[in-house]
Amino acid sequence: xxxxxxxxxxxxxxxxxxxxxxxxxxxxxxxxxxxxxxxxxxxxxxxxxxxxxxxxxxxxxxxxxxxxxxxxxxxxxxxxxxxxxxxxxxxxxxxxxxxxxx
Amino acid sequence: xxxxxxxxxxxxxxxxxxxxxxxxxxxxxxxxxxxxxxxxxxxxxxxxxxxxxxxxxxxxxxxxxxxxxxxxxxxxxxxxxxxxxxxxxxxxxxxxxxxxxxxxxxxxxxxxxxxxxxxxxxxxxxxxxxxxxxxxxxxxxxxxxxxxxxxxxxxxxxxxxxxxxxxxxxxxxxxxxxxxxxxxxxxxxxxxxxxxxxxxxxxxxxxxxxxxxxxxxxxxxxxxxxxxxxxxxxxxxxxxxxxxxxxxxxxxxxxxxxxxxxxxxxxxxxxxxxxxxxxxxxxxxxxxxxxxxxxxxxxxxxxxxxxxxxxxxxxxxxxxxxxxxxxxxxxxxxxxxxxxxxxxxxxxxxxxxxxxxxxxxxxxxxxxxxxxxxxxxxxxxxxxxxxxxxxxxxxxxxxxxxxxxxxxxxxxxxxxxxxxxxxxxxxxxxxxxxxxxxxxxxxxxxxxxxxxxxxxxxxxxxxxxxxxxxxxxxxxxxxxxxxxx
Amino acid sequence: xxxxxxxxxxxxxxxxxxxxxxxxxxxxxxxxxxxxxxxxxxxxxxxxxxxxxxxxxxxxxxxxxxxxxxxxxxxxxxxxxxxxxxxxxx
Numbered sequence: 001x002x003x004x005x006x007x008x009x010x011x012x013x014x015x016x017x018x019x020x021x022x023x024x025x026x027x028x029x030x031x032x033x034x035x036x037x038x039x040x041x042x043x044x045x046x047x048x049x050x051x052x053x054x055x056x057x058x059x060x061x062x063x064x065x066x067x068x069x070x071x072x073x074x075x076x077x078x079x080x081x082x083x084x085x086x087x088x089x090x091x092x093x094x095x096x097x098x099x100x101x102x
Numbered sequence: 103x104x105x106x107x108x109x110x111x112x113x114x115x116x117x118x119x120x121x122x123x124x125x126x127x128x129x130x131x132x133x134x135x136x137x138x139x140x141x142x143x144x145x146x147x148x149x150x151x152x153x154x155x156x157x158x159x160x161x162x163x164x165x166x167x168x169x170x171x172x173x174x175x176x177x178x179x180x181x182x183x184x185x186x187x188x189x190x191x192x193x194x195x196x197x198x199x200x201x202x203x204x205x206x207x208x209x210x211x212x213x214x215x216x217x218x219x220x221x222x223x224x225x226x227x228x229x230x231x232x233x234x235x236x237x238x239x240x241x242x243x244x245x246x247x248x249x250x251x252x253x254x255x256x257x258x259x260x261x262x263x264x265x266x267x268x269x270x271x272x273x274x275x276x277x278x279x280x281x282x283x284x285x286x287x288x289x290x291x292x293x294x295x296x297x298x299x300x301x302x303x304x305x306x307x308x309x310x311x312x313x314x315x316x317x318x319x320x321x322x323x324x325x326x327x328x329x330x331x332x333x334x335x336x337x338x339x340x341x342x343x344x345x346x347x348x349x350x351x352x353x354x355x356x357x358x359x360x361x362x363x364x365x366x367x368x369x370x371x372x373x374x375x376x377x378x379x380x381x382x383x384x385x386x387x388x389x390x391x392x393x394x395x396x397x398x399x400x401x402x403x404x405x406x407x408x409x410x411x412x413x414x415x416x417x418x419x420x421x422x423x424x425x426x427x428x429x430x431x432x433x434x435x436x437x438x439x440x441x442x443x444x445x446x447x448x449x450x451x452x453x454x455x456x457x458x459x460x461x462x463x464x465x466x467x468x469x470x471x472x473x474x475x476x477x478x479x480x481x482x483x484x485x486x487x488x489x490x491x492x493x494x495x496x497x498x499x500x501x502x503x504x505x506x507x508x509x510x511x512x513x514x515x516x517x518x519x520x521x522x523x524x525x526x527x528x529x530x531x532x533x534x535x536x537x538x539x540x541x542x543x544x545x546x547x548x549x550x551x552x553x554x555x556x557x558x559x560x561x562x563x564x565x566x567x568x569x570x571x572x573x574x575x576x577x578x579x580x581x582x583x584x585x586x587x
Numbered sequence: 588x589x590x591x592x593x594x595x596x597x598x599x600x601x602x603x604x605x606x607x608x609x610x611x612x613x614x615x616x617x618x619x620x621x622x623x624x625x626x627x628x629x630x631x632x633x634x635x636x637x638x639x640x641x642x643x644x645x646x647x648x649x650x651x652x653x654x655x656x657x658x659x660x661x662x663x664x665x666x667x668x669x670x671x672x673x674x675x676x677x
Contacts, residue, residue: 060389068438069434069438114650303636303639307635316617318627
């Protein structure tokens with residue numbers, strides 16, 4: 001539950017920072033449109049931290065666990081966004097002709 | 103040197119990275135494995151089938167065995183049994199020198215358990231590099247500072263830090279490697295910075311002792327006493343006196359420590375009138391190591407000194423040390439340390455690859471070719487060597503004398519052989535070959551974890567399978583025709 | 588770009604940054620340990636931690652300052668100042 005909250009938050013963050021076409025909408029988001037999902041994402045992260053602190057005896061332990069979880073969530077988010085982009089973008093001519101380069 | 107700050111720092115990042123990269127790769131990977139060192143010891147001793155163990159009973163049995171078989175040792179040092187580690191890890195000196203072995207929790211004897219260093223091999227290698235004191239530790243300390251420098255210059259070198267936070271574009275050659283390198287660095291940056299700095303802190307008293315030297319001059323005993331006033335040191339008296347029964351002493355310590363329990367016990371000069379028993383509390387509720395210590399008089403069991411650490415500067419040092427060794431880490435956090443350690447290992451690996459790829463375009467001369475080949479040897483070969491440690495342990499007969507030393511020698515033989523192989527083979531061919539070997543070795547570890555009864559065997563098998571899959575994927579990618587190197 | 592001039596530039600910076608930087612960090616740790624109004628062990632712990640943190644920025648400076656003479660002069664000055672704070676009898 002806590003992990004999913006964090007994962008959702010980080011995915012939201014990822015979607016708003018994506019440099020080219022936004023992963024879901026295929027159009028770049030304007031800077032105002034970025035703010036709301038980002039705000040929600042930060043709130044969710046704060047919620048995750050609060051939940052962890054309440055679940056744990058020690059605030060310090062909870063903070064460490066929250067920081068570590070963020071890394072894993074961010075890695076997942078990057079992979080999810082990459083997969084989504086691959087799925088959304090049709091293969092370019094070059095890739096279809098020559099196969100993917102390493 | 104480059105005129106502007108960012109390019110200069112990029113240059114520094116590249117060079118400090120490549121010079122210390124291979125050493126750091128080995129240090130970080132062995133450190134990552136050390137997160138689970140008692141579990142690894144457990145894996146390597148299928149004889150230890152007991153799941154739950156009474157810590158105090160195990161300690162009593164251990165002390166009884168040591169009193170009978172190691173009475174001449176100047177000291178006994180015990181890591182007590184815990185849910186993670188249902189055995190007592192004891193360190194003592196016999197006629198052959200110092201030895202460290204797990205002791206059975208019921209009999210207190212190491213004889214029924216096969217002679218193996220277990221997870222302690224990775225732990226020791228991680229900061230001693232199998233070199234004589236103090237050279238290994240000095241090198242590891244320098245490497246830690248180099249890692250810190252490489253991380254900081256890497257942050258400076260990285261443009262668009264936040265804009266590219268989640269960017270990963272696979273299938274684009276150097277671009278993809280750089281994306282992966284940046285991603286691994288950025289998402290776990292707090293961990294990387296923390297582990298590098300705290301790693302240096304744990305060894306700082308060896309390579310950076312000047313503030314203590316300046317204030318204490320040569321009086322290092324005084325400094326040690328000031329650091330932990332409860333760690334009493336007394337010289338041998340020469341008069342024999344039996345050690346007090348340990349059970350009441352354990353109960354007293356337990357009362358003082360509360361739920362944290364007793365983590366470490368040191369018995370100095372056992373059997374002598376001046377014997378001292380020092381007990382250190384666990385890390386149930388504190389990150390910092392040695393936060394609570396009690397020393398008892400050996401023959402009588404009376405409390406000599408007790409110390410709870412409250413001094414801010416010393417607490418800071420203890421917490422930094424504690425963050426690195428992570429004794430405090432409960433379940434999820436421990437796995438997070440492990441995963442983050444793997445990310446740091448991959449960060450170093452991708453960085454080493456990038457160094458070669460970015461120079462592949464220019465005229466390749468001897469240095470670049472050698473680095474490219476040794477990259478394959480180190481990055482793909484080190485996992486093979488570490489995996490072989492587990493495999494050799496299952497293959498060697500349990501009753502063999504000096505098994506522990508033999509296991510470790512096999513690791514270095516395999517490692518050396520792989521490095522020689524990689525140096526002589528074109529990198530293009532060596533990468534898929536050694537990566538396939540790594541995949542096979544990890545799969546074998548999963549297989550050798552049979553019959554997967556204990557949690558440690560099952561968990562080890564799952565991790566080994568995941569790693570085998572990753573290496574298989576990497577091996578196939580590295581053998582594609584259009585690869586750069 | 589591997590001219591002798593370039594190589595000696597790198598070598599001087601590396602030496603200044605690594606050895607000189609280590610020396611500056613050590614002097615800083617001693618100076619802090621000496622002047623902090625704390626018991627000896629606490630002061631030396633504080634000095635040690637601060638000195639460790641100081642080395643990476645100092646090493647970076649050795650490669651950031653473009654003029655070599657200015658760099659060496661700066662290090663020498665810093666060293667002299669820290670040495671005074673560390674050892675001048677009070």
